[in-house]
Amino acid sequence: MIDTAAQSPAFVAGPTVxxxxxxxxxxxxxxxxxxxxxxGPGVTGLLGPNGAGKTTLLRMLTGLIGPSxxxxxxxxxxxxxxxxxxxxxGLVPEEDAVYGGMTARQFIAYGSKLSGNPDPGAAxxxxxxxxxxxxxxxxxxxxxxxxxxxxxxxxxxxANDPSILILDEPLNGTDPVQRAKLIGLFRQLGATGRxxxxxxxxxxxxxxxxxxxxxxxxxxxxxxxxxSAIRKAMTDIPYxxxxxxxxxxxxxxxLVGEDVIxxxxxxxxxxxxxxxDLAQLGTLLPRLSRxxxxxxxxxxPEDESLESVFRYLVRGRK
Amino acid sequence: MSDRGVVFDLGYVPYxxxxxxxxxxxxxxxxxxxxxxxxxxxxxxxxxxxxMLVGIALIPAIVFVGLAFLLSSFDPLGAGEDSPFGxxxxxxxxxxxxxxxxxxxxxxxxxxxxxTEGVLAVYSSRPMRPRDYxxxxxxxxxxxxxxxxxxxxFLMYLGFAALDDAGFLRALAERSDDLVQIVxxxxxxxxxxxxxxxxxxxxxxxxxxxxxxxxxLMLVLSGFAQxxxxxxxxxxxxxxxxxxxQHPVVVTDWIFDHSTFGLAPVDAGWDPWVSxxxxxxxxxxxxxxxxxxxxxxx
Amino acid sequence: MTAPIISTKGMSHAYGDIVALHDxxxxxPPGSIGLVGANGAGKTTLIKILLGxxxxxxxxxxxxxxxxxxxxxxxxSNVGYMPEGSCLPLSQTAADFTVYAAELAGLPRRASRQRxxxxxxxxxxxxxxFRYMGxxxxxxxxxxxxxxxIVHDPSLVFLDEPxxxxxxxxxxxxxxxxxxxxxxxxxxxxxxxxxxxxxRTCDWVIMLDGxxxxxNGPLAGLTDTSTVEVEVLGDPVVVAEALTRAGATVxxxxxxxxxxxxxxxxxxxxxxxxxxxxxxxxxxGARSTSLEDIFLAxxxxxxx
Numbered sequence: 001m002i003d004t005a006a007q008s009p010a011f012v013a014g015p016t017v018x019x020x021x022x023x024x025x026x027x028x029x030x031x032x033x034x035x036x037x038x039x040g041p042g043v044t045g046l047l048g049p050n051g052a053g054k055t056t057l058l059r060m061l062t063g064l065i066g067p068s069x070x071x072x073x074x075x076x077x078x079x080x081x082x083x084x085x086x087x088x089x090g091l092v093p094e095e096d097a098v099y100g101g102m103t104a105r106q107f108i109a110y111g112s113k114l115s116g117n118p119d120p121g122a123a124x125x126x127x128x129x130x131x132x133x134x135x136x137x138x139x140x141x142x143x144x145x146x147x148x149x150x151x152x153x154x155x156x157x158x159a160n161d162p163s164i165l166i167l168d169e170p171l172n173g174t175d176p177v178q179r180a181k182l183i184g185l186f187r188q189l190g191a192t193g194r195x196x197x198x199x200x201x202x203x204x205x206x207x208x209x210x211x212x213x214x215x216x217x218x219x220x221x222x223x224x225x226x227x228s229a230i231r232k233a234m235t236d237i238p239y240x241x242x243x244x245x246x247x248x249x250x251x252x253x254x255l256v257g258e259d260v261i262x263x264x265x266x267x268x269x270x271x272x273x274x275x276x277d278l279a280q281l282g283t284l285l286p287r288l289s290r291x292x293x294x295x296x297x298x299x300x301p302e303d304e305s306l307e308s309v310f311r312y313l314v315r316g317r318k
Numbered sequence: 319m320s321d322r323g324v325v326f327d328l329g330y331v332p333y334x335x336x337x338x339x340x341x342x343x344x345x346x347x348x349x350x351x352x353x354x355x356x357x358x359x360x361x362x363x364x365x366x367x368x369x370m371l372v373g374i375a376l377i378p379a380i381v382f383v384g385l386a387f388l389l390s391s392f393d394p395l396g397a398g399e400d401s402p403f404g405x406x407x408x409x410x411x412x413x414x415x416x417x418x419x420x421x422x423x424x425x426x427x428x429x430x431x432x433x434t435e436g437v438l439a440v441y442s443s444r445p446m447r448p449r450d451y452x453x454x455x456x457x458x459x460x461x462x463x464x465x466x467x468x469x470x471x472f473l474m475y476l477g478f479a480a481l482d483d484a485g486f487l488r489a490l491a492e493r494s495d496d497l498v499q500i501v502x503x504x505x506x507x508x509x510x511x512x513x514x515x516x517x518x519x520x521x522x523x524x525x526x527x528x529x530x531x532x533x534x535l536m537l538v539l540s541g542f543a544q545x546x547x548x549x550x551x552x553x554x555x556x557x558x559x560x561x562x563x564q565h566p567v568v569v570t571d572w573i574f575d576h577s578t579f580g581l582a583p584v585d586a587g588w589d590p591w592v593s594x595x596x597x598x599x600x601x602x603x604x605x606x607x608x609x610x611x612x613x614x615x616x
Numbered sequence: 617m618t619a620p621i622i623s624t625k626g627m628s629h630a631y632g633d634i635v636a637l638h639d640x641x642x643x644x645p646p647g648s649i650g651l652v653g654a655n656g657a658g659k660t661t662l663i664k665i666l667l668g669x670x671x672x673x674x675x676x677x678x679x680x681x682x683x684x685x686x687x688x689x690x691x692x693s694n695v696g697y698m699p700e701g702s703c704l705p706l707s708q709t710a711a712d713f714t715v716y717a718a719e720l721a722g723l724p725r726r727a728s729r730q731r732x733x734x735x736x737x738x739x740x741x742x743x744x745x746f747r748y749m750g751x752x753x754x755x756x757x758x759x760x761x762x763x764x765x766i767v768h769d770p771s772l773v774f775l776d777e778p779x780x781x782x783x784x785x786x787x788x789x790x791x792x793x794x795x796x797x798x799x800x801x802x803x804x805x806x807x808x809x810x811x812x813x814x815x816r817t818c819d820w821v822i823m824l825d826g827x828x829x830x831x832n833g834p835l836a837g838l839t840d841t842s843t844v845e846v847e848v849l850g851d852p853v854v855v856a857e858a859l860t861r862a863g864a865t866v867x868x869x870x871x872x873x874x875x876x877x878x879x880x881x882x883x884x885x886x887x888x889x890x891x892x893x894x895x896x897x898x899x900x901g902a903r904s905t906s907l908e909d910i911f912l913a914x915x916x917x918x919x920x
Contacts, residue, residue, distance in 0.1 A: 050753065050783040112782045145655040173780070175654040175809050176911050202811045244901075279849055283896025290891045297883050299900035310784050330738070330800040333731060333769035337693040337722040346719035360707050361748060393652035436703040440764060442669045443774075444720040446691045616669065 009225025010214065012040035016195045017061060018162055022070035024056050031056040033219035034070070039164075039197055043190035045206040046199040047306075048216035049314055054199050057216065058166055061197065062091045074164060086117055091159030094168040096149060100142030104133060104152045107141060112159040120159070127155040131185060145180025154185070164195040171205060183208050203306040213306065215313055220311045231309050238262045239278045243285070244270035244298030251294050260284055270298065340463070345452045351458025355424040358390050371420050378412045379470035381478040383477030406471055406496055408576040410503055411567065417466050418536060418563060424462060425515025426528035428455045433513075434523065438616055448612040459512050466502035475500070499535050510566035510597045511536070513604040520608045536563040543582040558586035562600070565593035617645045619681065621772055622666060623804055627675030629661055636661040640675070644805075648798050650835070651807040652907065653824035654887045659807045660700075662824065663774050664804075667697060677883040680771055693722050696765035696773035696802075700780065703761055706750030710741055710760045713749065714767050725893035728767075735767045739793060755786040762793065772803045779813060791817055815839075821907065830914060838910060843903040844882045847872045850895035858889045872913035874903060 015038035024032040031055045048054045059065045060072050063079035063086050071078055074085045099107050105124050106256065110128075112120040128137045131151045136144075141152060150170055157165060167186065171179050186209050190196045197254040200206050207227065221248075223230045231239075244252050248271045255261050255273060260281050263274040275281045278301060289296045302308070352358075356372075357365035382405075406416055432438050432455075441451050475496060482489035522528030543561040546554040561582040568583050570576075572590035583593050622644040627715060629637040637658045653659050656807040664670040666679050668688020677684045682691035705713060714736055736745045739759040744752070744885060749760060749907035758778065765773050778794060779787045795817050797804050808814055814821065814835075821838055848855050852873050856866045864877040864884055877885050 047784070049785055050755070101791070149657060173809070175657075176652065176811050177654050177907055179809065180908060180912055201787060202810060203784050204810075275637065278898070279896055282849060282898055283894070284895065286887050286890035287894075289887055295881070295883055296887050297902065298898065299897055301899065307784065314785060330733070332801055333727065334725070335727050336724060337768070338724065339693070339722055340689065341720050343720045343726075346716060354707075359709070359712050364707065431705060431707070435705055436699065436701055437705050439697060439699040439703045440717060441720070443692060443695060443765075445668055445692040445722060446720070447689065488779055 009229065010037040010079075010221060012038050012212075015040045016075055017197075018073050019057075019060075020071050020073075022057075022060060022067040022072055024053075024060060024065065024068045032060070032067070035216075035219075035221050037214055037221060037224060038071075039195050041190070041193045041195055042212065043186055043196040043198060043210035045210050045306075046197055046216070047201075047203065047206065047213055047310060048222075051097050051218075052216040053219040054216055055168070058091075058168060058199060060198070061164075062086070062089050062129075062166060065284050087160055088158065088162050089164045089166065090162035092150075092157045092167045093155045094164070094172065096153075101140065103138045104128065104144075104148075104155070107152060108156045108159050111156045115160050123159040123161070126161075127158040130189075132153045132181075145175075145178070147174035147175060147182070150174055150178070150182065151185075154182070158189075165189060165197070167196065167198045169200055170198065170245055171200060171202060179205065180197055192291040203310055207306045214308060217314055222306070223309070227306050227309060228304060231304055232308035234309075234312055235276075236252055237303075237312055238274040238276050240302040240305065241273050241275065241278060242267075242270055242298060242300045242302050243273060243279065243296070243298075245289065246295040246297075247292075250292055251296075254288055254292055255281075257282060258288065272302070274307060332338040334599075340445050340447075340450050343444055344450050344457070347451070347454030348444075348457045348461065351428050352462055355420075355427055355458065355548055358546065367423060368420070371416050371423075375413055375543045376470055376473075377417045378409060379474050379477075381510045383411065383474055386478065386481050392404060406474065406500055407475060407503075408571060410467075410507070410570050412469065414507060414511075414563075414567060415465060417463055417507055418533075420466060420537075421459070421463060422529045423530045424459055425512070425519040425532065426522055426525040428459060429516065429519035430522055430525045430528060433615065442616045448616045449609055451616065452608055452612055456512070456516055459516065460508055463512055463517040464504060467507055471500045471504070485588060487527055499573050503566075503573050506569045506573075506594070506597060507566045509601045510562065510569075513597075513601040514562060516608060517600075517604040520611050540564050540582065544580065544585075547582045547585045555586045555588075558588060559584040559592070559596060562596075565597050566591040569597065574599050617643060619646075620644050621646050621680055622649075622805075623678040624779055625676045625686040626660055627665070627672045627677055629665060629670065629672045636827055637665070637672070640829050642822065642829055642832045644820060644822065644832070646803045646820045647820055648794075648803070649820045650818035650907075651805060651822050651824070652809075652811060652814060652911070653830075656826075657824040658827040660776070663697075663776060663805070665806060667695065667774065668692065673774060685737060693768065694771045696768065698761045698765040698773065698775045698778060700776040702757060703764075704749045704752075704757060707748060709748055709898045710736060710745040710752070710756075710763070714745075714760070714763050717764035721770075723768055731767050731769070732763070735763045739763045739851075740789065755783070755789075758782060758786065758790060762790070766772040766802060768795070768802075769800075770802060772805065773775045773797065775804060775806045775808075775846075778806060779808070779810060787813075811911070815824060815907055823910070831910070835907075839904040839907065841903045842876060842878070842882075844875045844877075844886055845872055845901060845903040846875070846886055846890070846897050847899040848890070848895050849898055850893070854893055855889060855895055858893055859885065862889065871898070 017039040019035055019037050022032060022035050023030065035057065046054055060067055075088055077085045079085045105128065108127055109120040109124040112123040116122050128134050131154050133151050133155060136148060141149060144152065154170065171182060174182060183205060186196055187200060198209060211226050213227055214221060230268060248266050251268060252264050252271050256264060261273045263273045265272040282299065285296065285299065356368045466517045475493065479489035479493055480486050483494060514535060518528050518532050522531065540561040540563040543557040564581050564583060568579055568590050569580055571578050620643040622642065625636060625641050627640040628635065629906065651659050661670065665672050665677055666684065668684045671685060677700050680691050680694055684691060711732065714732035715728045719725065723731060741756065741759050741760050741763065744756055746749065749757065752760065762778065768870040775794065781791050782790060791813055794804060806814065806818060819835055821831060821833065821835050822829065848871055852868045852871055855873050856868050859866045859875055863879055864875050864885060875882055875886055
């Protein structure tokens with residue numbers, strides 16, 4: 001494969017999944033519009049508002065549907081031409097396929113067998129071990145909590161040891177403990193070399209799984225790459241930071257005088273400052289506050305999070 | 319004056335007004351139920367079946383009175399006579415099936431969606447108990463069924479009185495016994511056809527199958543029973559008790575001192591009060607079972 | 617505390633052999649309350665008991681000063697409920713149903729219409745309110761469900777997973793709305809699995825585990841610590857050593873330094889050390905334990 005790392009952050013070096021000028025329309029509606037990007041080992045987040053085309057893109061990645069234009073290739077083979085590539089892609093769908101009467105082990109082995117695995121029992125055992133569900137493996141799915149059903153679905157997708165794993169809203173309905181465990185599991189799967197693509201609406205949790213995201217808005221790719229790098233690329237939007245200090249006005253006027261900030265708002269016990277270079281501000285502040293003899297208790301960037309970045313991306317499209 | 323300006327705070331305004339209790343809630347529920355079964359404030363297609371049935375219910379009444387009017391110009395009705403084409407009791411024979419069909423549609427429509435769409439949770443958080451909720455739903459059904467049964471009959475009553483050679487007002491008074499008979503018979507039909515609909519709707523998971531089960535239960539069982547009685551098969555006597563669709567006809571005949579041909583309970587030799595007893599029994603069972611079920615749901 | 621809006625004593629509830637709630641004794645003040653716990657910990661059971669939908673096996677329960685076990689009906693005019701999942705009749709319009717929901721709570725007809733109109737605007741349903749709810753997106757449905765829960769201006773509203781299924785924008789808007797309810801004079805009890813949402817909107821937390829109350833107290837009390845954390849832009853080791861020399865207890869984790877200095881003012885010390893070393897800060901604040909940390913520290917095993 002050509003080393004595309006030198007290109008835009010939408011691409012990775014050594015990719016396992018490559019999307020080239022892919023578009024998909026359903027009648028008049030263009031769900032995916034000329035997207036080019038690639039995914040590689042590790043975890044990548046796929047984000048976007050409802051209707052942005054995420055689900056359509058995911059379905060193209062699994063080969064469930066083909067692009068109207070352009071191509072999707074998995075491990076160097078175009079999925080539509082060479083269907084055996086399917087086996088390398090595991091999908092954990094959002095919907096619950098209800099197999100209440102089966103045990104977890106049975107369900108996973110069954111799915112594995114359907115995909116042509118010669119030893120479904122061993123595959124199921126391995127998958128159950130990987131998601132740490134061996135102790136519950138022989139209980140009926142009907143009695144499972146949401147978190148355990150999710151883990152079962154992940155195990156089912158892992159049974160055939162796919163190098164690419166696609167997760168659609170995998171944390172839906174799981175409780176905090178299950179969530180933390182699943183997040184850890186996904187990170188580990190990424191760390192061991194699998195290509196993990198996670199689509200989720202709960203951005204704080206996506207942030208915990210990965211640094212790399214692709215954001216879609218209205219069928220197009222709106223941003224790609226490292227979250228903080230994306231934020232940095234929004235050069236027209238200064239960073240906002242909250243500074244809590246015992247004398248906001250004193251510090252505020254000094255900051256204005258120092259030419260490090262673009263704007264300032266006094267707010268009760270602190271101030272909100274806008275600056276293009278937070279590092280400069282953060283380096284200046286200790287000395288300045290000591291000189292002024294003010295007590296600094298908080299310095300908190302307010303719009304570096306994935307949530308804020310995402311909001312800026314979507315807002316620009318309104 | 320020109321220097322002054324005001325910005326109104328359109329923020330949240332708390333509600334300080336009265337909070338009426340359970341009774342008001344149930345009344346609102348009844349109104350909602352009536353709209354639901356008649357398809358009002360809902361998609362157009364939900365109006366089709368109910369209003370078709372309304373039309374079918376009114377037409378015979380209009381026909382009866384209309385024809386009586388035509389004939390009356392030649393031969394006025396004597397006091398106490400009805401149209402030679404049919405009177406109140408014959409009308410029950412016609413409208414009975416319309417009421418059955420309507421109950422088949424309305425019963426499930428009133429109870430099933432609230433469960434399957436999760437709306438019961440909203441009722442559970444309002445000042446009403448399960449029995450209040452059910453009162454509201456069955457009340458809506460009762461009112462609409464009563465409408466089907468009483469309104470056309472009342473129109474006929476007025477029509478016949480107007481055509482009566484004894485004069486309108488006198489005829490109203492002389493025919494007042496008819497009113498009592500109409501009301502009693504209507505009540506019997508409402509219970510006989512309404513209760514099973516509520517019972518089935520309490521357990522059904524979807525509305526269409528519930529309608530089907532109800533119609534099967536009422537019509538098929540009755541047809542079956544009738545067949546058995548006519549064929550004089552063993553056990554026919556007891557099968558006749560299951561002719562749920564026919565019991566109200568038997569009781570209405572009893573009230574009007576009339577005789578309809580081909581009623582299984584009658585042919586099997588049962589007295590009319592047995593039919594009434596069965597209707598009341600089914601109603602009681604429905605009430606008990608339904609309240610129990612909803613106590614566990616709400 | 618000022619008169620609690622929720623007060624239970626020795627309340628337990630069992631379904632046959634299974635004990636869903638055990639000896640729950642809590643007093644909860646007005647405000648915005650978060651209810652957290654693993655699946656099966658008893659959250660839904662607790663909410664149902666507070667609403668008077670379920671009667672506890674033993675114990676007393678008072679909501680808004682009404683004995684809910686004896687008779688929940690009087691209290692219901694003043695509470696609202698937004699259940700998990702859907703609770704909307706799909707064949708009705710949002711406008712129609714919201715008016716109905718107000719009437720069911722006992723508002724007279726004219727007031728119902730007025731309130732419904734105002735509340736629908738508040739939750740952000742404009743022309744859509746005249747469409748049948750069967751056609752609504754998830755976001756619109758959540759708004760309609762919130763509308764029916766607050767249309768009658770309740771004193772207390774129960775929200776069960778209010779952000780479930782919403783996209784990031786929808787979540788943001790819902791959380792913002794929930795945050796505003798307090799300013800409307802409406803107390804809120806939110807049950808959610810997304811702990812960061814609770815941290816954002818609530819000032820009091822009830823934590824359940826296996827049917828027992830693990831914590832019941834102000835969020836700040838749960839999460840505040842005396843430790844100061846500072847994420848530095850330069851070499852954390854330099855900063856750590858300087859702080860230690862000054863007598864503070866220090867821990868580091870990548871670029872973050874955690875400082876405890878009971879002998880004096882930790883913030884001032886940190887400020888001075890950074891000023892001296894010329895190392896800048898990326899982030900500074902009192903360390904607060906996240907709800908999740910508390911959760912995981914309990915080593916909670918979700919009953920499955």
